[in-house]
Amino acid sequence: MNLFEKWRANRRENIPDFKLMTTEQMSFWLGRFVMEARKRDGTEYPPRSIYLILCGLLRYLKDNGVYDKNFLDENNGEFTDFRKLVDARMKSLIDKGFRCSLKQADPILPKDEETLWQKHVFGKESAEQLQHTVFFYACKVFGVRGYDEHHDLQCEQFTIGEDSAGRFIQFSGRATKTYKGGLGHLNVQSKNLRHHSSPGDRCLVDYFELYLGSLGNTGAFYRRPLPPTDEEQIRFGQQVVGVNKLKSFMKTITQKGGLKGNFTNHSGKRTCATQLYMNGVSEQEIMRRTGHRCEKSVKKYKRSSEQIEMDVSKILDPPMNEPACDTDPPRKKN
Numbered sequence: 001m002n003l004f005e006k007w008r009a010n011r012r013e014n015i016p017d018f019k020l021m022t023t024e025q026m027s028f029w030l031g032r033f034v035m036e037a038r039k040r041d042g043t044e045y046p047p048r049s050i051y052l053i054l055c056g057l058l059r060y061l062k063d064n065g066v067y068d069k070n071f072l073d074e075n076n077g078e079f080t081d082f083r084k085l086v087d088a089r090m091k092s093l094i095d096k097g098f099r100c101s102l103k104q105a106d107p108i109l110p111k112d113e114e115t116l117w118q119k120h121v122f123g124k125e126s127a128e129q130l131q132h133t134v135f136f137y138a139c140k141v142f143g144v145r146g147y148d149e150h151h152d153l154q155c156e157q158f159t160i161g162e163d164s165a166g167r168f169i170q171f172s173g174r175a176t177k178t179y180k181g182g183l184g185h186l187n188v189q190s191k192n193l194r195h196h197s198s199p200g201d202r203c204l205v206d207y208f209e210l211y212l213g214s215l216g217n218t219g220a221f222y223r224r225p226l227p228p229t230d231e232e233q234i235r236f237g238q239q240v241v242g243v244n245k246l247k248s249f250m251k252t253i254t255q256k257g258g259l260k261g262n263f264t265n266h267s268g269k270r271t272c273a274t275q276l277y278m279n280g281v282s283e284q285e286i287m288r289r290t291g292h293r294c295e296k297s298v299k300k301y302k303r304s305s306e307q308i309e310m311d312v313s314k315i316l317d318p319p320m321n322e323p324a325c326d327t328d329p330p331r332k333k334n
Contacts, residue, residue: 016029058071105270119257122136124210126234135250137207141195143289145266155217168197171192214235214236223237272289
């Protein structure tokens, strides 16, 4: 809406208030806006951005009680010409080389994960190293979301236990983007996941147990790491990790490991879904881990990995031109 208002002010014409426009006025001025709106640097918006901007304007109308001017509804014949203009505009941008694809966070593949261990980005030699390890595996193992769910995590949501299959970490989810509780979610359950980990140097149960113990097993899950002392190697303060610091965890981890790609905190959840998908786990189980409520949503995470793309490329490549074999036996020299 701010973008529309800036465009409206620069137009220096008597353009009515957006929510007070008639259907004809809205169709006309929205069309001009779609054709003329530009980024701050003067470049054009990609096709998908135009659509999302229009969705934002439509949301603004509904928030202000205007429900009879849904200009994106195909059944609304009053905005047919406007939708044709938007369609033509988006197609023309595609012809100019714009793409409609989303810039998605990259998953961390097994070979990259091994690199992070080899380069000691993961481990328990320091409080920061341990915190980064626990952060990544909270994403990968329990499908914890990029920032919002991490920010609200409490130590009490994690329990260390043991059953006939061995030691495990139990995670109990709370309110998230896909689960709010209340009347609308009476038939939806929050996450309740159990992860068993094999004994060894990389046993996640040991890492989470050490981390939780360093926090006193209570309170905020992410707190500021403190320098070691002669008595304690792993120490954390009472100050909660700041918003910006928490948002940059995955970027910090991947930069320390020298990984190349578009890595954000959402890469952790994508790693969870991608690695399960690569190993043939059912969509139902993937949804249970990630917290998605429909298959359509989780299918967005079914992104081809680099290894899969390489295998497909090899299959579709031309046959190799192998050198001809000389079947005649070598002649003996006299």
